[in-house]
Amino acid sequence: xxxxxxxxxxxxxxxxxxxxxxxxxxxxxxxxxxxxxxxxxxxxxxxxxxxxxxxxxxxxxxxxxxxxxxxxxxxxxxxxxxxxxxxxxxxxxxxxxxxxxxxxxxxxxxxxxxxxxxxxxxxxxxxxxxxxxxxxxxxxxxxxxxxxxxxxxxxxxxxxxxxxxxxxxxxxxxxxxxxxxxxxxxxxxxxxxxxxxxxxxxxxxxxxxxxxxxxxxxxxxxxxxxxxxxxxxxxxxxxxxxxxxxxxxxxxxxxxxxxxxxxxxxxxxxxxxxxxxxxxxxxxxxxxxxxxxxxxxxxxxxxxxxxxxxxxxx
Amino acid sequence: xxxxxxxxxxxxxxxxxxxxxxxxxxxxxxxxxxxxxxxxxxxxxxxxxxxxxxxxxxxxxxxxxxxxxxxxxxxxxxxxxxxxxxxxxxxxxxxxxxxxxxxxxxxxxxxxxxxxxxxxxxx
Numbered sequence: 001x002x003x004x005x006x007x008x009x010x011x012x013x014x015x016x017x018x019x020x021x022x023x024x025x026x027x028x029x030x031x032x033x034x035x036x037x038x039x040x041x042x043x044x045x046x047x048x049x050x051x052x053x054x055x056x057x058x059x060x061x062x063x064x065x066x067x068x069x070x071x072x073x074x075x076x077x078x079x080x081x082x083x084x085x086x087x088x089x090x091x092x093x094x095x096x097x098x099x100x101x102x103x104x105x106x107x108x109x110x111x112x113x114x115x116x117x118x119x120x121x122x123x124x125x126x127x128x129x130x131x132x133x134x135x136x137x138x139x140x141x142x143x144x145x146x147x148x149x150x151x152x153x154x155x156x157x158x159x160x161x162x163x164x165x166x167x168x169x170x171x172x173x174x175x176x177x178x179x180x181x182x183x184x185x186x187x188x189x190x191x192x193x194x195x196x197x198x199x200x201x202x203x204x205x206x207x208x209x210x211x212x213x214x215x216x217x218x219x220x221x222x223x224x225x226x227x228x229x230x231x232x233x234x235x236x237x238x239x240x241x242x243x244x245x246x247x248x249x250x251x252x253x254x255x256x257x258x259x260x261x262x263x264x265x266x267x268x269x270x271x272x273x274x275x276x277x278x279x280x281x282x283x284x285x286x287x288x289x290x291x292x293x294x295x296x297x298x299x300x301x302x303x304x305x306x307x308x309x310x311x312x313x314x
Numbered sequence: 315x316x317x318x319x320x321x322x323x324x325x326x327x328x329x330x331x332x333x334x335x336x337x338x339x340x341x342x343x344x345x346x347x348x349x350x351x352x353x354x355x356x357x358x359x360x361x362x363x364x365x366x367x368x369x370x371x372x373x374x375x376x377x378x379x380x381x382x383x384x385x386x387x388x389x390x391x392x393x394x395x396x397x398x399x400x401x402x403x404x405x406x407x408x409x410x411x412x413x414x415x416x417x418x419x420x421x422x423x424x425x426x427x428x429x430x431x432x433x434x435x436x437x
Binding site for chain 2: 108
């Protein structure tokens with residue numbers, strides 16, 4: 001299979017069918033390379049063999065749910081710590097940083113947030129956070145924002161790193177009955193201003209908690225006003241959207257925008273529609289860590305592109 | 315488990331006090347004794363069951379979270395007396411609605427979860 005992909009890639013004609021085949025590899029680890037806005041897929045071996053090898057750029061973790069204590073994982077502290085050990089063991093850590101895409105805590109309790117911060121601190125990395133709906137249950141998340149973003153009213157923000165523009169969006173505040181995730185007018189206005197005047201060739205990395213596409217609205221997996229946000233990024237050549245919430249890897253490519261939901265460090269959730277509800281999926285203790293994970297995002301040298309690699313804790 | 319129950323009961327007591335304080339009608343008493351299950355709504359599989367419940371005014375409504383995820387019960391109207399704290403698995407929230415009307419509510423963690431309580435005049 002990989003030789004076919006190699007052939008296609010060398011001819012520069014990777015097609016939709018090949019992409020879908022790659023997406024089906026799942027557990028083996030798929031590298032999505034984003035070059036000039038056109039997503040292409042490489043096998044891990046291909047990526048490793050690239051001229052000078054890909055250099056690790058940043059790490060994403062998600063859904064640590066500190067405070068969770070049900071059968072699906074009685075020890076989310078332990079699995080988050082295991083994830084941090086994985087991160088500590090990564091090579092070339094200079095300049096490395098991490099994104100946490102929300103549900104840091106299970107019930108927004110100050111002690112849960114403090115425990116998470118302590119365990120994540122072991123990584124020794126700078127961490128950029130966005131909240132999940134579990135983090136904003138008390139006082140609209142003011143404790144979360146104060147602790148992780150530096151001020152109780154600093155919710156969404158952006159920064160530049162690695163030649164890319166990173167945008168942290170919050171889609172778990174002010175939910176409407178019957179609806180999905182929500183960004184809200186104030187944030188959308190901010191986003192439009194934040195992106196205005198930026199070169200379309202700047203790679204964008206958007207990170208948030210709930211999916212920015214309708215991954216499975218029947219379970220609330222989507223964001224009501226995401227279309228508005230995505231209309232602002234249309235002109236950019238390369239847009240990578242990273243999120244959590246669904247506790248499994250789902251990927252989708254739409255034009256120049258690729259969407260990647262991440263595994264949790266705490267417990268898996270069922271694939272869309274395969275269970276009566278999206279509640280925690282109970283699996284045998286010995287397989288739990290094969291369904292939890294961390295995500296590495298690399299820059300492929302000579303390609304000027306980003307690649308996404310999901311690794312389990314097993 | 316013991317701790318959870320006490321939190322639930324405290325929430326119930328506060329809910330009842332608030333509801334009756336607002337109604338300012340000391341003659342009206344909760345109807346829980348008439349039929350313990352009259353105002354019971356179970357939360358499971360990310361849904362409220364029954365999703366629409368009709369009760370007479372003053373009935374104590376109790377939402378019991380039997381799901382393996384936390385949920386809330388929050389009125390869609392900002393003024394709604396239905397305002398629960400986060401309910402972890404096994405926790406419950408109670409409130410008595412003295413004023414007849416249609417009360418819509420949802421889970422503020424999972425907003426696709428919605429429900430309705432219809433409160434009818436007592437005769």
